[in-house]
Amino acid sequence: MKTGHVTVLIPTYNHGRVLAYQLESLLKQTFPPQSIIILDDGSVDETPEILAKYQGNRTIKVIRQEQNQGLHAGLGVLLSQVDTEFFAFAAADDILARDWCATTASLLEKYADAKMAISNTFIYEKGKVSVTDSINFPGWDSEGVCQPAQYLESLTRY
DSSP states (O other): OOTTOEEEEEEESSOHHHHHHHHHHHHTOSSOOSEEEEEEESOOSSHHHHHHTTTTOTTEEEEEESSOOOHHHHHHHHHTTOOSSEEEEOOTTOOOOTTHHHHHHHHHHHSTTOOOOOOOEEEEETTEEEEEOGGGSTTOOTTSOOOHHHHHHHHHTO
């Protein structure tokens, strides 16, 4: 696997109370991303202060918009900054498994015709963990791979 060919894009608006958890989960990846680009979309909470703590980290780039422009505009700004082979969107309130980048990049390299990858989600809420597991969808193999037509068909079943 080529080292450092993943950029993680994080749009954020008022996620100060959880953003550091996300950033730490990315910085501690077994295969760290080449860059993490965060768009602070006019946050009025402690988000700017949290991001200032990472100012010296060369992996992290912060873009600050003084006025909230909304998620769709923010995604366009983030996409315009990508200069790596692969990119991923991550929510500011996610915490990623330590091997998330490595596993995802490895699968995308193995399946060179693939245009996207998705992953399982574990939701922790009120002391309980629930799982959304794409691998169990009809048409998906044990590595979580399917053809686009099968994926679109599986979406209409649920």
